[in-house]
Amino acid sequence: MDRKHLRGADVVLLPGARTGRDPARSIKPGPRRLPAGVVAATQRDRLLDGLVRTVAERGYQHATISDICRAAGVTRPVFYELFNGKEDAFLAAHRHGTGVVIRRMAAAFAAESDWCRGIWKALGAMLQLLAGTPAFATMAVIEIEAVGPAGRRERAQLLTRFRSFFAEVPQLPGGVGSKEMVDAVVGGVYSAIYRRIDSGRTEQLLELLPLLSLFCLSPFLGPAEAAERLGVRDWPKRVADW
Template structure:
């Protein structure tokens, strides 16, 4: 299996935004004669703002989240915020890109370890569901609250969904499937819509339970009903260890 599906995605070992509190004492800025270099300080403040934004937006909603709220949650000053971002929307988009990059790299790693696309796609789907469930604030921010941000955020989401198509690059639709060029987009969109409904309903913890159903939905256009049913049974039986976002506390 290919190990380079996504180019330029974030390191899969980087913490997912929202997996930590923004005011995490371990990331306090050192003062005095041994203070950290400016670039290290800026990177630390950015990461704390990523976490602060995720928690603030998940709690208050994007429309009600103020820059001052995000700064307070991150323990970062407003001048430092505006040195890194143009405003709330810019900070949201940067957080979204970084977080989905981390998630994609985790999915890619799971896919690359599989023997074929069926096993790889199922493993990647499990990572998606498990990681979102392990960081509910990020799931809420990235899946639901993105709807309130505007056209730029919708373009980011469309670009993300397009990247998911890579997990089906080696799959071949059944001969009786109409419009095969649109098939993968429909499968990806259906999975995303199902996840969105669960997250919007506040049922983020239930996402891993969707794996057998979504595996069947994902596989049936390519493998037929009997083949998809076998994949769903494999998904229900486990098929690998649960995935947890970097720095997320195990449940």
């Protein structure tokens, strides 16, 4: 990953961080009405927030478009002006939110000159974002399975983007394939995050940071060197200081 192009972290909130009916985003009628493009963008953002919160609460299968519109304070005709249906809106929310996560991770990674510390910081940025927006974490990690083939494709594309953080891994001895090892590590990280969210402990995700960091580095450096490079022998203090 080219660190020179990863310096600008955005401050965009994840979908679901706000209520769809947030008064600050109300659209007032009248002669001073906002431009059509601004109105559409605001309504779209509200629908994404409404969808994330509704899906997190009711599950993808049981969330209806009427439920989503009600949560967003937006009418059904407007919904269909912006999205083809529930699946289309779900995938839009997933792509937007995971894009925010990846960009925040990339900026944290790029701020470190050392690959090991970059992995630590990137993982910390991801865990912090998900822990701070539990509705999005549930929607994006758990409910994506209910979407079917389109959801599985989105998840596969997301995991491919995660692999880019391992472009600098050392070559493994004995002809062991680094690519296969990276695939296994990325899958393991996703699985650990999934289990924590599925068990209702999303707000405790940051507790996984030392363990996941070691898990990412140990296959390539060995456990002892990975721990030394990360300085994680005082795990509780490290997590508290993050």
